[in-house]
Amino acid sequence: MSKIVRFPVTQAPQKLGPKKVRKRKKVNLEDYGQLNLFNQAREIRVISLTQAGNYFEEALRLDEKNDPRAEDFYLLAIKHNQSKSDAYCNLGILKNDTQKSSEAINYLTKCLEIDPRHFEAHYNLANLYSDLGNYPLAKVHYEVAIQIEPEYPNCYFNIGLVLISMKRFNEAISHIKRYMELSPETDHHTATELLNTLTALG
């Protein structure tokens, strides 16, 4: 005879789902006559040996994360003669970010004292002077930066903006065109708009 199964089932069947792993009870190795060597060190931190003592690298790392301790590490790098000119330059950027223009200029010029051909210092000083509205001085620093690194496109774009402010439109056009030659096409949007406006003006 066939078996009759009643439907609906009155009691819900037990669901077979995922099962969590339970924390196992720690085995005391000493109970088995072994010495337990691993109980004491619970947390181990891996420290990069190359970074130990390299204050500049550490400062750069912190700076990337916008960590305020970066400033202290740059100062430590200067104290220990580690990439002194670069550290001064980056301190200048940090000061500029906190609207302390005079301190920023001080650090950037200290960088140039050590290395008068420091590209980033000239470029950043030019940016700072253009923010302050001192366009002739900004132009000079951009020009020096271009002399040092003629293939860096951003210098051409920024000097173009300075020249527009000085109403020297033809020179601005040639610099912006140079920027477009050196930079990838994805960065051309603003430059194209500027060029269109400038040619309409001329």
Add this chain to the structure above:
Amino acid sequence: MKKLKPSKKQGVKSKESNQDSNIKRLSLKQENHNLNLLTRKGLAVIETLYLTNPEIFRLATMEAYSNMVSELNSMGGEYEGNQELLDLATNQLLMQAKKPMQKAGKPKKSSIETTKKAM
């Protein structure tokens, strides 16, 4: 066909409505004139402040000033404004488009891109 003549009452009403619209137009004109004067006075105050202490002017203030001047002109106000202040505002806005500062001690963005391109 007979043309319908407006009744006397209707004629009076239309005259009244014409008068009303004329009055409204005049009052709107007066209102515009007053607003124009007020804006000019406000702009003059800003210009005086700028001439007495230019350092208090920030980018936002300059931008607001240049916007006010252009809006007044678009409404037919014919206002020249302080050319120095307008130039400053334009230059400051222009400088906002500038490429950022470059940190020392790490490869430049553009040089990374060019090496990627070469690869």
